[in-house]
Each structure stands twice: as structure tokens, then as C-alpha cells.
Amino acid sequence: MKILYKNISMVLLSGVIMLTGCYKDESTEGLLEQNKVGLSDSKTDEVISVFQGELLNLKPTLSQSMKNNMDDLSFQWSVYDNSPTSNYTLPRFTIGNEYELKYTVSGESFTLGQNYLLRLTVTEKSTGISSFLNYRLLIANKYGTGWVVLEDKAGKGDLSFVFPDYTVEHGIYTDRNTTVLTNPKKLEIVPYSITDDISASGKRMYILADGGSQEYNFLTMVKKFDYSFLFFSAPPVIKPSVMNFTSASANSASRSANLGIAINNGKAHSNLVGGFPGVKKWGDIALTPGGTQNYNLAPFASGGSTYPAVVYDNTSKRFFYIRGYSPTPVAGSLEAFPSAASSEGVFDMNNVGMTMIFQDSADVVKSINAVMRSDDNQPYLYKYKTESTSSAPIITLSKTQMNAPGFLSYTAAAGSTTTPHIYY
Structure with a gap:
């Protein structure tokens, strides 16, 4: 009798296996093809050098496989640290939310000489599906070589820069700073590195005036500290x-x-x-x-x-x-x-x-x-x-x-x- 029970169990188990193996999977029937957003730009093939104060203008080619509904797309331009130790887990900041990027590079957000990864994320609102395009940026120093000139314009101070080819850029200070310089007196430049533990070690530049005196960042051309803070x-x-x-x-x-x-x-x-x-x-x-x-x-x-x-x-x-x-x-x-x-x-x-x-x-x-x-x-x-x-x-x-x-x-x-x- 024990042997009979074992044989019956084996027959029943085989039947279950056969039933399972013969099941027809119909789960893929009726799936709809999704719209695919394509992004391309020849500028992604090389590092883009951009100067402080310069307009960064990017507009990649965008295509859609099934429709052409721009209203269903959202855009985000995010900047990441692109140093060898970066893991890109969190963006440092967002600089645009439009299809075409028009952003003036500022010293407050970008560090001179630093490499960055700029990522465009395009998301289809109806499905939540996102597409990506990466650019490589290098913040270059436009004012690395030349002469800085302190100007007095009817009692208001400003800076001009004379480049090695003798071209001149005016209004450097007023274009980038809100602190007004009144009755400017003197530029002081320290030609060797200073370590004061207030900011990173390096050369120093001071603008002296009756009003608005300050330590000035001659690399980014923006104010660092008020005179009294020093x-x-x-x-x-x-x-x-x-x-x-x-x-x-x-x-x-x-x-x-x-x-x-x-x-x-x-x-x-x-x-x-x-x-x-x-x-x-x-x-x-x-x-x-x-x-x-x-x-x-x-x-x-x-x-x-x-x-x-x-x-x-x-x-x-x-x-x-x-x-x-x-x-x-x-x-x-x-x-x-x-x-x-x-x-x-x-x-x-x-x-x-x-x-x-x-x-x-x-x-x-x-x-x-x-x-x-x-x-x-x-x-x-x-x-x-x-x-x-x-x-x-x-x-x-x-x-x-x-x-x-x-x-x-x-x-x-x-x-x-x-x-x-x-x-x-």
C-alpha cells in the first residue's frame, strides 16, 4: 500500500508540472509603444571653455519618435562637480528650466579653473520618462594676463582691463558688483601668496576708495570682503x-x-x-x-x-x-x-x-x-x-x-x- 501511494503522488506531481509548463503567457499583448525623446549636440564631443561673466548659450537638437508635443516636456539644466572624486549623486545647482539655456556664468556659482558636468534632463510629463544629455565645462580665466586700471568716473569708481593684444574691456567692476565705489583712490596688488585663513591662500588685491573699499577677487572680478571685515x-x-x-x-x-x-x-x-x-x-x-x-x-x-x-x-x-x-x-x-x-x-x-x-x-x-x-x-x-x-x-x-x-x-x-x- 505504501508503494501505491508513492506512485499516485508521483503521477499527480507530474500533472502539475505539465500544466505549469503548458501555460500561455499573454501579458505582453496590447502594450503601447512609448514616445522616445532624442537629444544630440556636437558640443558634447569636447570640453566647453567659458569665461566668468560670459553668456553660456546651449540649444541641442531634440526629436520625438511618435509626437511633437513640446508642452508635454519639462527641462532641467543641472551642474555637477566633475572632479575625479565626484560621484554625481547630487547636483550642485540648477541653472535653467527651459529648452534653450541662456545663463551668465558668475563667480558666485562657478569656481575659476574648475571642471563641471552640465546635464540636461528632459522629462515627458505624461509618462515620467526622462532623457539625458551631458556637457563638459571648464571655467577659464579671461583676465589671466593684462593690466587692470582703476578709473574715476565723476566720483564713481570702475575697472577696465587691457589685454595683451591692447584691446580694452570697460565696466568690469560695475557689471559684476553692486557695492558702489566713491572717490576711488588706489589699487593695491600683492604679487605673492598670502595665507590668512580668511579665504584660500593666494595673491591679494585691494580697492581703496572713500566709500566701498574692499578686498577684490582679481580672478573672478567680484568683491570678496568689505574693508572693515579685514x-x-x-x-x-x-x-x-x-x-x-x-x-x-x-x-x-x-x-x-x-x-x-x-x-x-x-x-x-x-x-x-x-x-x-x-x-x-x-x-x-x-x-x-x-x-x-x-x-x-x-x-x-x-x-x-x-x-x-x-x-x-x-x-x-x-x-x-x-x-x-x-x-x-x-x-x-x-x-x-x-x-x-x-x-x-x-x-x-x-x-x-x-x-x-x-x-x-x-x-x-x-x-x-x-x-x-x-x-x-x-x-x-x-x-x-x-x-x-x-x-x-x-x-x-x-x-x-x-x-x-x-x-x-x-x-x-x-x-x-x-x-x-x-x-x-
Whole structure:
């Protein structure tokens, strides 16, 4: 009997298997063919270089296999980081929702020199089916080589850029920035890298004006920081004339910052640099050796290895220097020059007795030309250097009465570093 039951079970199981194997699948009958959206553009074959401030205009070829209903399509242009470590899981931002992309590349969204993947997603609203097209972007630097010019247009500041082929682009500042520059005074460019832990290490550029002074990004041509933000404690009066960093080296290939020096409203502020952690900004007003703020600096500064920053007080009519760091006296204070720094037969750094009206680099490395106006309105050329040694401590070089008609009323001047001339 047991054997009989087993045979019956085997027969029943075989029947189930046969029934299952003979089932006719009719699930694919009646399926409708879906509309297919095709996207193509020859620009996807290469990297698209685009400049900051330039219009990015893209309109790929679009086709539909079954209908031509653009109203049923939605569009999204998304930008992704295209670095080797990117996984494209999330878009950085969306820059358009129309079929044709018209987007002005801005420094706020795109980083100069960065590679990006730009993806167009086309979705059919009725079905939810999406099609994709990828572009590769490189944000290029249009202003990498040339000359930046600060302009005063009836009291309002602007920038122009002169390219190596001598073509000129005007309105660079006003086209990209909303902060108004009033009574622009000066452009300050630091030609070597600065590490201040406020922003990425690199060269610095400052626009000085009666209103709207700022640190400026000369790569993207947009404002970085307000002038007051660059100080630990903002000065009560904003009237800048100098904001730069001195260097102990004259070799352009190895120059680095020695000390930051800012002159605002005639007062000195210093900015320590170095390999220590933390944010570096300009400090409080430097005090005289007597512990007062009773001085008014000329709008010039120099510096070198021995004397990191050299400034001139038109109130006491003498030079001071500011050291890079020392706990006593406090770093940033104005200090008198040692008596050994001056030659009796030339002039005394601590007792000049004239008003400084101009200063710039001379044609000899680490030497400075300073033009003074005497009480009887005569121009004198004072020359000094910013480096000394224990065996040669004297830094005063010469004092000469100038034969330079009209110099006392100059509007612009520059010292030559290749010939012994001052152009005005």
C-alpha cells in the first residue's frame, strides 16, 4: 500500500508540472509603444571653455519618435562637480528650466579653473520618462594676463582691463558688483601668496576708495570682503591709503609676505603673517613710542628684512619702523630707528624735518626714493634702504635738492626700478 501511494503522488506531481509548463503567457499583448525623446549636440564631443561673466548659450537638437508635443516636456539644466572624486549623486545647482539655456556664468556659482558636468534632463510629463544629455565645462580665466586700471568716473569708481593684444574691456567692476565705489583712490596688488585663513591662500588685491573699499577677487572680478571685515576691530573712520604686504626678499621667484601694513586715516595697522594657525587680520591702531596716536602718516610704506615696515609721520616729520613680531615692544607699535642706522653727513631717520609727498622703489634693489617738501617749498630726494647688517648698520644713502619743475603739484608719479628716474 505504501508503494501505491508513492506512485499516485508521483503521477499527480507530474500533472502539475505539465500544466505549469503548458501555460500561455499573454501579458505582453496590447502594450503601447512609448514616445522616445532624442537629444544630440556636437558640443558634447569636447570640453566647453567659458569665461566668468560670459553668456553660456546651449540649444541641442531634440526629436520625438511618435509626437511633437513640446508642452508635454519639462527641462532641467543641472551642474555637477566633475572632479575625479565626484560621484554625481547630487547636483550642485540648477541653472535653467527651459529648452534653450541662456545663463551668465558668475563667480558666485562657478569656481575659476574648475571642471563641471552640465546635464540636461528632459522629462515627458505624461509618462515620467526622462532623457539625458551631458556637457563638459571648464571655467577659464579671461583676465589671466593684462593690466587692470582703476578709473574715476565723476566720483564713481570702475575697472577696465587691457589685454595683451591692447584691446580694452570697460565696466568690469560695475557689471559684476553692486557695492558702489566713491572717490576711488588706489589699487593695491600683492604679487605673492598670502595665507590668512580668511579665504584660500593666494595673491591679494585691494580697492581703496572713500566709500566701498574692499578686498577684490582679481580672478573672478567680484568683491570678496568689505574693508572693515579685514580688521579684527574696524577703524572708526574709514579712509584708507595703503593696504599691502612687505617682503624680506627681492627675488620675485621666492618672495613671500613679511608683514602686512595698512594706513587708514593716517594711522598704521599691521597684519602678522607666518606658519601659525588661526585667522590673520589687521590689528588695532599702532601707537607711537610715547604710547599715543598723535601722528599722521604719509600714504606710503616700504619694508625689507631688517625693517619689515617703514612709514613716515608728517606730524613729527620723521621715519618710524614696525617690526614683524616681538612681545616687547608689542608687535605693531611704531618704533624709532637705532641711532646707528643714520649717517650724520646724510640725514637722520628720526629727525628729517620735512613733509613727505612721494615714495617709491629705486633702481637699486632694496633702496627707496622718498621726495620731501621743505618749509620753503623746495623738493628734496631722500634715499634709504630697508636692510642693514651689524657690520654695515647705516641705511641712509643720500639727500639731494631736486631740479624737477612742477613736482610739488604732481597728480601721479612712479619710480623706475631700472633707471635712476622718477616719472610724474
